[in-house]
Amino acid sequence: MEPERLGTxxxxxxxxxxxxxxxxxxxxxxxxxxxxxxSRWLGLGAGVLERAKVRLISVDRPGLGVSTPAPGRGLLDWAADIQHLATARKLEGLLAVGFSQGAPFALACAARGVVKGVAIVAGGDELAHPVTRRLLHPEVAKLVDLVAAEPARAEAFFAGMSARMLWDMVIGMSSEADRAVFTEPRFAAAYQRALDEGFSQGSAGYARDTVLHMSRWPFELESLRVPVDLWYGGLDTSTVHSPDNGETLARRIPSARRQVLPHVGSALPWLHGEDILGSLLARTQSASG
Incomplete structure (x- = not known):
């Protein structure tokens, strides 16, 4: 599961x-x-990518892993960074998969035309959107309100997180189906290494990402025109993913196609990676054809 190629x-x-x-x-x-x-240390598994014939690129967001911090950055700054990366590395026809908190970062790339299609998998929602805000778990709603009212205080609060605390939180809020995947020894070791790398520069990168996720997003989902696949698991019990399994997202994104698989949770990328990639490739090829 380790990356086959690493670089900056x-x-x-x-x-x-x-x-x-x-x-x-x-x-x-x-x-x-x-x-x-x-961090960049967790992908979808080389076997899946060989069968799908896909080149998967996992990028450390600023302040995570080995990426240089960028205090005060926004979601659209990430899209600009990826545009520069795509140009420098000649990543033509780039697509994106956004998992969990990665969802708004993938969608920001779509909003700026950096990617040609997106798959959101067990994705975090625009939690601060008025419709979604009403559906949130009360504790999550309090955090969303804190971000809106006092973003600096919220960011300082999130900076109290560590790799071990985040691992415990993920496992604690996961369904039995997800825990079976996440705690499998080889997967657990890979996931924990990815988190250790993610916090290797401290917690500021994670804190900034979380504020951006829980803020209003600086682009209109209703204006997206690239193909967007929404994948959710019926057994996903995370309170910081979409509270309605992407139903509101699907209504807001004109090009969205939503699938809810009833017998899986948030471990979708590692259980249905080939299906997710196959659908994304087929939809973007059809759109461009």
Missing amino acids: TQLPDGRLLGWGEWGPTSGPPVLFCTGAAM
Whole structure:
């Protein structure tokens, strides 16, 4: 599960973006926007990517892993960073998969035309949107309100997180079906390494990502025109993923196609990765044809 290729790319302002890759370099490039603090060390598994003939690129967001911090950054800054990365590395026809907290980062790339199609998998929702806000668990709603009222205080609060605390939180809020996947020894070791790398520069990168996730997003989902697949599991019990399994998202995104698989949870990327990639490739090829 370790990346087959590791590297960094320098951005025009001198910052570095760290990345890891799996799969054939000749395959269509797919950006993997990972979950909270997961870093570039966790992908979808080389076997899946070889069969799908996809080149998966997982990129450390600023302040995570080996990517240079960028205090005060926004979601659209991430899209600009990925545009520079795609140009520098000649990633033509780039697609994106956004898992969990990676969802708004993948959608920001779509909003700026950086990617040609997106799959959101067990994704975090626009929690601060008025319709979604009414559906939230009370504790999550309190955090969303804190971000809106006092973003600096909220960011300082999230900075109290650590790799071990985040692992315990994920396992604690997971369904039995997800825990069976996440605690499998090899997977658990890979996931925990990804989190350790994600927090290797401290907690500021995670804290900033969480504020961006829980804020209003600076783009209109209703204006997205690229194909968007929404994948959710009926057994997903995470309170920070979509509270209605993407139903509101599907209504807001004109190009969305939503699938809810009843017998899985948030471990969808590692149980149905080939289906997710196959659908994304087929839809974007059809749209461009």
